[in-house]
């Protein structure tokens with residue numbers, strides 16, 4: 001039987017409706033959530049993300065400010081802007097779009113962001129808080145994945161979850177969120193032996209590898225939930241995930257499409273974090 005398709009656009013819409021309602025309540029107290037998005041250079045994918053973030057802010061009644069800096073911006077100049085935004089009371093969330101040009105040290109820039117405004121949850125303070133399960137900001141993509149899993153009604157506690165990929169942005173925080181919900185979690189990566197065998201144990205598979213067709217039907221246990229975080233282009237330039245969707249959807253119980261799965265959720269969780277930051281800001 002074919003898997004149920006998890007509709008990321010529909011789940012995302014619900015999250016945004018909730019955020020918009022709560023933003024309206026904050027507005028009654030005179031607080032308008034504000035997000036600053038900083039981009040350095042002209043990376044086409046990043047420009048699309050930034051445009052989408054700006055539009056999403058407007059839709060839920062947030063203030064947003066965009067800072068598009070030239071490719072040759074120095075690290076000192078970028079950090080100076082971050083510090084200015086740290087002090088700006090209209091701004092509750094600061095997002096510096098990654099990747100940054102190679103002459104800028106990403107870690108130094110992230111460390112300069114006030115942890116209370118770090119709506120990406122990339123600052124070491126927030127990463128540490130995620131580790132101990134005491135966090136204000138959810139890492140956006142993993143939090144979006146948790147919402148999608150919740151939308152299936154499948155219980156996470158006690159399940160075997162396999163995360164493929166160990167990045168700081170997705171794989172590692174993803175494993176933590178699953179663990180906080182009492183899953184048994186395995187992280188696979190490029191050095192994992194017998195990867196297919198490990199993935200086949202999973203009740204819930206989350207792939208964040210960045211390779212077209214990486215997860216094949218023989219790697220998936222019948223009835224598993226499959227979440228595809230991959231964002232790749234196939235040989236025809238078409239957007240696709242890591243999972244062989246046509247074949248795996250014949251084996252899985254629930255599966256996310258690409259596009260229309262995890263992608264729309266990430267910005268929704270960013271809005272949620274900006275709202276949280278605004279609600280916690282001092283009057």
Ligand code: GUN
Pocket residue numbers: 095096097098099120140141266
């Ligand atoms: N580049 C790709 N994804 C992200 C993200 O979630 N946050 C930031 N800041 N940059 C990104």
